[in-house]
Amino acid sequence: MWKRGKFALLVLLIEIAFIIVYGCVVVYDPDADASNPSHSISASLNGSNYRENMLEDYYPLFQDVSVMIFIGFGFLMTFMKKYGYSAVALNMLLACIAVQWGIIMQNVWHTHHGKLHINVFSLINAEFGSATVLISYGALLGKLSPIQLVVMCMIEITIFGCNEHLGVGIYKTADIGGSIFLHTFGAYFGLAVTFVLYRKEFCEHPKEGAVYHSDIFAMIGTIYLWLFWPSFNSALGLGDDRHRAIINTYLSLCSCVLISFATSSLVDGKNRFNMEALLNLFRLEAIIYLLYLSVKYLTPFAMIIGSLAGFISVMGYHFLTPFLAKYCRIHDTCGVNNLHGMPGIYAALVSAIVVSLASEDNYGYSLYEIFGYMSPAANSSKLAEIQSQYTEIEPGKGRTASLQAGYQLIALVTTLAVAIGGGIVTGQSKFIFYFDFFY
Incomplete structure (x- = not known):
């Protein structure tokens, strides 16, 4: 009875802990607070405009x-013939735990008088954070029990929240679509865990294969992700930034599809499309965040980036994934290195190039909205000139474009180190090894 009840007890204790923490430290943000009249729909409040609510x-x-x-993430992982139910169900379980814990860990750095303010933006951020766990889950699908995955989820979100604060809060890195702090982190955290837990029998395991209907369901997940990725990449942007992100994301995704089909047929010995490779058509998630940056030339540039991303990912699936499993003790069940890891690194490198070319000639004063630390320092005449036209521009550090590009690369290196180190420690912890594996 105790053995059967361990999972239920753990999840129950976690939810009780969440309820206590939320009751003690979480309050509504003014946009959701009934005591704040400025966002009320009530007609009796003169001058209120509820449509200004975020x-x-x-x-x-x-x-x-x-x-x-x-x-999207849930059905994407249904390609394994023996883990269709597990993929969707555990995806939902992990996401719900990660969102609740993520709201705490991602906002603990921004308390107001000891309280965490929560609004719809907090929920979006938390869902972004939950994607890191689901990406890592893709590398470990079929290898860990539900209770192991729950423990890993709690540890990973804690480490993710700290790394995100380091990169965004301290380095002030631009990462609107989460290529560095979300996709790169999630991929290499999961790969580090699977490296530690490697077993020879994982490779070419009979349960790992797909069947016709499982691939159909996985394709449904892929299409959902493909359709909604412009929203994902633009959610944290505003105004023209968001507009450019949507346009360039969509065009890049279209380019990615064409090159993915072409590359898949070329590398297949019988000139066929490989279903598992094509299930990764949404691999641009880790690329397109930077496409809100440029003004003059980025639409064709976005299509080039999308084409290269499709090529890199399909080639990685056909050649790198088997190599890692055979020689590096890394069995990547869902190919997250091809979907998220390599595209994330690729995106970070391209972002550094794009950022190094950023200037007022291309962006105008909106440059300082995108890169806050490139804004002139406080009390400077340049800042006063900017604020005379754009009152929302805040003082920065006067970073040059090349220095900001350097911070993009520093954030990538730091994220890789934290993700790999955190994954290895998590995989070696007694909490993970204590329980039996699925396989």
């Missing part, structure tokens, strides 16, 4: 991201 702007994007997290 919910009006962010809730449609929140819905799109939720579809991706709970349907």
Whole structure:
């Protein structure tokens, strides 16, 4: 009875802990607070305008991201013939735990008088964070029990929240679509765990194969992710930034599809399309975040980036994944290195190039909205000139474009180190090894 009840007890204790923490430290943000009249719909409050509430702007994007997290990621992993139910069910379980814990860990750095303020933007951020766990889960699908995955989820979100604060809060890295802090982190955290837990029998295991209907369901997940990825990449942007992100993401995704089909047929010995390779058509998630940056030339540039991403990912699936399993003790069940890891690194490198070319000639004063630390320092005449036209521009550190590009690369290196180190420690912890494996 105790052995059967361990999972239920653990999840029950975690939820009780969440309830206590939320009751003690979490409060509504002013946009959701009934005591704040400025966002009320009540006609009796003179001068109020409820349509200025951030919910009006962010809730449609929140819905799109939720579809991706709970349907897209879940059904994407149903390609394994023996783990269709597990893939969807455990995806939902992990996402719900990660979102609740992520709201705490991602906002603990921004308390107000000891309280965490929560709004719809907090929910979107938390769902972004939950994607790191689901990416790592892809590398470990079929290898860990539910209780092991729950423990890993709690550890990973804790480490992710700290790394994100380091990169965004301290380095001030631009990462609107989470290529560095989300996709790269999630991929290499999961790969580090699977490296530690490697067993020879994982490779070419009979349960790992797909059947016709499992690939159909996985393709449904892929299409959901493909359709909603412009929302994911643009959710944290505003105005023209968001507009450019949507346009360039969509065009890049279209380019990626064409090159993925072409590359898949070329590398196949019988000139066929490989279904498992094509299930990764949404691999641009880790690329397109940077496409909101440029103004003059980025639409064709986005299509080139998308084409290269498709080529890299399909080639990685055909050649690198078997190599890692055979020679590096890394068995990557869902190919997250091809979907998230390599595209994330690729995106970070390209972002550094794009950022190094950033200037007022291309962006105008909106440059300082995108890169806050490139804004002139406080009390400078340049800042006063900018604020005379754009009052929302805040003082920065006066970083040059090349210095900001350097911080993009520093954030990538730091994230890789934290993800790999955190994954190895997590995989070696007694909490993971204590329980039996699925296989």
